[in-house]
Amino acid sequence: MKTERMISGRGLALVLTTLAVALTVTGCADECVDDFDCRDEGTPPAGQRYACVEQRCELKPLTVPDAGTETDAGTGTDAGMDAGSTVDAGADAGTTTDAGTQTDAGTQTDAGTETDAGTDAGTADAGPVDPCSSATYDPKLGTLQLAADFVAGESAALPAAAGPVGVTPGPTYSLFTVVSDGSTGPHALYSLGTWPQVSLGASPLFDVAAPGDRDPSAVLFLNGFVESDGQRVLTGYTKSGTGFPGSLAVYDSVTPASSTYVPAPSNFTAGVVPGAFLINGGGLDTVSAGLAIYALRTDTTPFTSLKVGTLPAVTGGSGFTAVSTNGVAMLGYFSDDTFTNVGHAVAPGKIDAALRTGTPFVVADEPALDVGSNFVAAAGQGEGVAVLRGDYVPPNYNFAGTDVSRFAFTVANEGGTVTVGARQPVLTYVNQCTRVTGMTAIGADLLVSVDDKNGPRLVRIQQVP
Numbered sequence: 430m431k432t433e434r435m436i437s438g439r440g441l442a443l444v445l446t447t448l449a450v451a452l453t454v455t456g457c458a459d460e461c462v463d464d465f466d467c468r469d470e471g472t473p474p475a476g477q478r479y480a481c482v483e484q485r486c487e488l489k490p491l492t493v494p495d496a497g498t499e500t501d502a503g504t505g506t507d508a509g510m511d512a513g514s515t516v517d518a519g520a521d522a523g524t525t526t527d528a529g530t531q532t533d534a535g536t537q538t539d540a541g542t543e544t545d546a547g548t549d550a551g552t553a554d555a556g557p558v559d560p561c562s563s564a565t566y567d568p569k570l571g572t573l574q575l576a577a578d579f580v581a582g583e584s585a586a587l588p589a590a591a592g593p594v595g596v597t598p599g600p601t602y603s604l605f606t607v608v609s610d611g612s613t614g615p616h617a618l619y620s621l622g623t624w625p626q627v628s629l630g631a632s633p634l635f636d637v638a639a640p641g642d643r644d645p646s647a648v649l650f651l652n653g654f655v656e657s658d659g660q661r662v663l664t665g666y667t668k669s670g671t672g673f674p675g676s677l678a679v680y681d682s683v684t685p686a687s688s689t690y691v692p693a694p695s696n697f698t699a700g701v702v703p704g705a706f707l708i709n710g711g712g713l714d715t716v717s718a719g720l721a722i723y724a725l726r727t728d729t730t731p732f733t734s735l736k737v738g739t740l741p742a743v744t745g746g747s748g749f750t751a752v753s754t755n756g757v758a759m760l761g762y763f764s765d766d767t768f769t770n771v772g773h774a775v776a777p778g779k780i781d782a783a784l785r786t787g788t789p790f791v792v793a794d795e796p797a798l799d800v801g802s803n804f805v806a807a808a809g810q811g812e813g814v815a816v817l818r819g820d821y822v823p824p825n826y827n828f829a830g831t832d833v834s835r836f837a838f839t840v841a842n843e844g845g846t847v848t849v850g851a852r853q854p855v856l857t858y859v860n861q862c863t864r865v866t867g868m869t870a871i872g873a874d875l876l877v878s879v880d881d882k883n884g885p886r887l888v889r890i891q892q893v894p
Contacts, residue, residue: 561862561882569888571863571881573856582889585627587878594621594887595655595662598701599872603682605655605662607637612648614638618655618662618680624871627887635680637664639690642676653806653867654750656699656706657682661727663706665696672711677725679732691725691732697747700758700809702780704728707737707758709750720744722760722792724784737783738775741793748772751807751814754873756780757838757847759807759814760792769803772816774836778844796849798836809870811892813837815855817865830865832857833877855890 481487564572569584587594592607604621608629617633638649649666656663660683667675673695681687695711705724713723714734722738740748740762748761748770756777764771773795783790798816805828806817819830837850856865856877863881870876875890 560860564860564862566863566881566883568883569886570856571879571883572859573863573865573879574859575856575890576854578853578893579855580891580893582874582891583625584886584888585625587627587885587887588621588629589885590629591619591621591885592651593653593655593664593867594869594876594878595657595664596624596869596871596876597657598659602871603657605634605657607651607655607664608633609637609651612650613645614643614647614649616649616651616666618664618678624876625889634682635662635678635685635688637666637678639676639678642666642668652697654699655869656701658701658706658727661706663699663725665693665699665708667695667697675710677706677708677713679725689732691734693723695720695747698750698761698807700750700752702752702756702758702777702784705784707750707752707760707780709747709760709762711747720747720762721789722750726784735784735787736789737780738792739789741791749804749807749816751809751870753809753812753814753838754870755812755838755840756844757812757814757840759798759836760795761807762792769820770800770805772798772800772804772807772814774798774838774847774849776840776845776847778842778846781844796847798849799852800834801852802831806865806868808868808875810835810855810875810890811837811873812839813850815868815875817868819858829861830858833865833868833875835875 566572569581575581590608592609595605597603602624604624604627606619606621606629607616608619609616616637618635618637619633620630622628636643637651638647642649649668651666652664654664660681662680662682663677665675665677667673675693675696677691677693677696679689679691691714693708693710693713696708698709700707705726705728708723708725710723711720712718713725716723716734716736718736720740721736722740724735724737726733726735738760743764743766744762745765746763748763749759749772750761751759758775758780759772760775761770761772773792775790775792775795779790782788800816800818802818803820804816804818808815813835815833815835817830818832818834819828821827822829832854833856835853835855837853839848839850840846841848855875863879865877866880866885867878868875871889877888877890879886879888
């Protein structure tokens with residue numbers, strides 16, 4: 430199945446895939462350990478797939494998969510599915526032999542003997558026509574439509590080798606990216622300059638792969654996040670295997686010698702809160718409690734790892750993480766009930782309490798975002814978060830976006846509660862000619878990566894005052 434690149438360049442396929450290396454925990458042991466072992470069963474019947482159920486490979490209905498549930502993000506093939514692939518109707522009726530060419534019974538020359546106009550142009554049809562070739566493209570947003578409450582600020586070309594993009598808190602916005610030469614690497618963190626002067630650094634800053642994972646044959650599935658607290662830059666990857674082992678690369682931009690790696694199985698997304706990185710995954714360092722929300726406290730020496738959020742029983746895979754400027758964290762998971770991603774807004778006071786006491790909050794007890802569809806990316810946008818809505822479309826289950834929408838967060842009770850506002854469209858897809866391939870926060874604004882026939886670029890979306 431094909432995958433969606435999120436904030437990635439043309440030379441790097443990362444993130445949010447249709448099958449995100451099954452960031453779920455399985456317990457099969459005999460006939461199979463996980464769904465990958467069932468590939469030996471061969472090609473399943475149409476509309477079904479093989480799954481590892483109680484140590485046996487069984488046929489299950491094919492459901493629309495989520496970015497966080499099976500094959501990891503590193504396999505990404507862009508979801509742009511062009512309408513131009515439809516079969517042309519050019520097999521025109523004019524290709525039939527015209528009756529007028531027959532010899533007429535009369536003595537006079539029949540007009541029908543002349544070359545008939547029925548030899549229609551359809552016989553030399555040019556084939557499928559790509560509607561994107563004749564579409565009108567805005568220099569910044571391509572064919573995407575911007576809502577009236579927002580404006581497109583500066584834009585910059587995204588280097589072809591760039592992967593996911595991260596931005597420092599500001600007021601000067603330094604950009605970082607991951608550059609990878611396929612699943613076997615090398616994989617390295619690079620500078621992307623200072624916004625809006627975007628350019629790829631001449632040399633790598635830090636090897637993303639931990640020392641034990643640098644064998645030339647090692648296959649790493651890089652995840653689609655690059656997060657920065659202003660001093661440290663965080664990214665991560667997973668590998669195939671029981672529990673989907675993985676690691677976080679923590680680059681210290683102030684003291685590079687202090688850069689380090691932290692074990693993190695099934696890590697999928699991350700976010701920044703005061704004094705810590707939040708990790709949506711299966712464990713962190715020596716803390717292992719299955720799929721949950723973990724925290725890497727950076728305000729302690731050495732770093733401290735702990736579980737801060739509990740995910741519900743319906744969780745079938747890791748989800749998305751985004752933090753607003755007023756400290757609310759949208760924390761998500763893939764629901765086995767609805768087969769979509771779900772997000773809840775957790776108030777800053779509850780996050781702070783969990784960091785101080787080590788007592789996790791219950792994610793599902795917090796207000797849910799009424800997204801109204803699946804979503805495959807999330808990022809902070811001022812005092813709220815933005816999500817990329819859409820779904821995976823059969824028969825190939827390529828991702829088709831519908832819009833980027835924002836949810837405002839209102840914090841009350843001294844940071845103890847949060848109210849989620851109604852969905853507010855930001856960018857709308859008119860067609861699939863221009864695609865949003867990633868999002869990240871830049872100060873109080875939203876930085877989107879878009880891609881179309883004019884190449885990948887970054888665009889800063891600002892809210893009208």
